[in-house]
Amino acid sequence: MEKLKSLLRNPGGRLFLITEENVDVLVMPLLEAEEEEIAAIPRLVIPAGEENKTIERAQQIWEWLLENGASRSDTLICVGGGMLTDIGGFAAATFKRGMRHVNIATTLLAAADASVGGKTGVNMGGVKNCVGAFSMPLFTEVYAPAFATLPEAEMLSGYGEMLKTAMIGEPGMLPRLLEPETLLADTALLGEIASECARIKMRIVESDPFEKGPRKVLNLGHTFGHALESLCMEKGRPVPHGVAVAHGLLFMMVMARMKGVGGSMLYSFADRVVKPLMKVPPVMCGDYARLLGLMHADKKNDGPGEVKFVLLTDAGEPLIDVPVDDATVEAAIDIYRDMGF
Numbered sequence: 001m002e003k004l005k006s007l008l009r010n011p012g013g014r015l016f017l018i019t020e021e022n023v024d025v026l027v028m029p030l031l032e033a034e035e036e037e038i039a040a041i042p043r044l045v046i047p048a049g050e051e052n053k054t055i056e057r058a059q060q061i062w063e064w065l066l067e068n069g070a071s072r073s074d075t076l077i078c079v080g081g082g083m084l085t086d087i088g089g090f091a092a093a094t095f096k097r098g099m100r101h102v103n104i105a106t107t108l109l110a111a112a113d114a115s116v117g118g119k120t121g122v123n124m125g126g127v128k129n130c131v132g133a134f135s136m137p138l139f140t141e142v143y144a145p146a147f148a149t150l151p152e153a154e155m156l157s158g159y160g161e162m163l164k165t166a167m168i169g170e171p172g173m174l175p176r177l178l179e180p181e182t183l184l185a186d187t188a189l190l191g192e193i194a195s196e197c198a199r200i201k202m203r204i205v206e207s208d209p210f211e212k213g214p215r216k217v218l219n220l221g222h223t224f225g226h227a228l229e230s231l232c233m234e235k236g237r238p239v240p241h242g243v244a245v246a247h248g249l250l251f252m253m254v255m256a257r258m259k260g261v262g263g264s265m266l267y268s269f270a271d272r273v274v275k276p277l278m279k280v281p282p283v284m285c286g287d288y289a290r291l292l293g294l295m296h297a298d299k300k301n302d303g304p305g306e307v308k309f310v311l312l313t314d315a316g317e318p319l320i321d322v323p324v325d326d327a328t329v330e331a332a333i334d335i336y337r338d339m340g341f
Contacts, residue, residue, distance in 0.1 A: 001034070003139045004077075004104065008037045013073040013100075017041045018061060018088050020048040023080045026149040027106050031079070041077070042068050046084075050229075050238060053083050053123050055131060061091035065099075075100040075138065081107035081154070082114025082241060085137075086129070089120030093135030103137045106146035108158025109242050112165065112194035115140045117205045117218070126234055127297045128226040134210055140198070144191050153240045155184060156277060158194060160221075160242025163273070164249060165197040168217045169204065171315035178272055216320040219300055220310040221248030227294035228280065234290075237281045246278045247341065254332045254339075255324065256311040263314040270339055283337055288330055295329065 007015070017038065019028060024045045032039045044064045046057055065076070078088030078101055085103045092101035103115040121132020147155075159180065166173035173193060176183060183189060201218060208215035225241075225248025232239045250270055256262030283291065295307045306323035313319060324332075 001104075001141050001143065004035065004102070004141055007075065007077075007102065007138075008035060011075060013075060014070065015041045015075055015077060016044075016065060016068065016070055017077040017079060018044045018046065018084065018091075019079040020046050020052075020081075020084050022048045023084070023106050023146070027143065027146045028079070030145050031104075031143060046087075048083075050083050050123070050241070051233065053087050053121075055122050055124060058087055058091050058094075058122050061088070062095050065091070065095050070095065070099065072096045072099050075102060077102050077104065078115075078137075079104040079106060079143075081105070081110045085110055085115040085140075086120055086132075087122055089118075089135050089137060090122055090132055093120055093133040098135070101135070101137050103140040105140060105142045107150060107154050108147060108190060108194055109154065109161055109240075110158075111142040111191070112158050112197040113161040113201060114241075116198045117201055118209065123230075125297075126230050127294065127299075128230055130297070130299065136209070142191070142195065142198075147187050147191065153243070155190075157240035157242030158190070159184065160240075160244075160246040160249075160278065162193055162197050162242075164218075164221050164245055165200050167249065167312060167315050168220050168310075168318050169200040169316070170196070174315060178269070180273055180277055213320070216300070217310055217318045219320075220312070220318060221245045221252055223295055223298055223300065223307060223309050224248040224251040224291075226298060227291045228283070230294050231283075231287060231290055232281055235281060239280045243278045243280060246274055247280060247336075250274050250339075250341075251332060251336050252309060252311055254335050255309055255328075256313070258328065258332060258335075259311065259322070259324075261311060261313045261319065263312065265315065275340060280341070282341065283333065288333060291333065292326055292329060 105111040105115040118136035121129040124130040225245040229244035253266040
């Protein structure tokens, strides 16, 4: 946490801190014991959960910053998981047209993916990250002691994003990741792989910071995954983001096989990872129209018509912007359901 130490001692302006309720109770006392200056920083605690990643909650952050006299030369410290770093980064990016922010990742998902890369945003109209901005944090640091406070669902969420990163950028990781029982019991190894995933993501982001081309590979599994996540939230049965992404990866494999470009990983991935670990409410026939609507609303699509997917010809060999018509998407949902999901 050397970068955080340096910021606390030489802030170059005022510091403000936001976190969420669970992190405030479980993690902030640990962090304050290591860095006592944190206790004196003005703090806003918002409710936990993806359902709070809204424009209304962002407005609460803006109003709090305004009431406390924050300026563009100050820095917002965002301590938490992906929901918190998403909304905190968005609030910082838009307050007075942009103030600095840093991310302190306290979950495996944030460490591996959500807190790096500069994507910020909130959900709106049932669509994930519908409103947002590209805004790179000054830095991201991982607070590993927080991992010991995480429930299993949060660990699985980070694991889902790690699987995605390995599939697109480091196929050599996959043998370890496809032994989930062993891996999830080894938090030290998980931390190492999460850090490597963050480095891979940043290498891709630096080549295409505004997602015009190569960065689109990071959306692997997210077109269906985001739609499934939003659908489950609407049903009042939310699932962790990375769990939905794992189902999105499975759906992508189905789609790739239908398109004649997929490899042979489909059924082993379903049997070894998704079925035993990644539980979600079943997709029903009446859900097809809503899922399609959510996929069409995905911000990665350029306009009306077909839905664009990222597919894999094999691990480490992604195809971006693959257009798929509605009839093919519905057929893929049928196959996905027939596999027992």
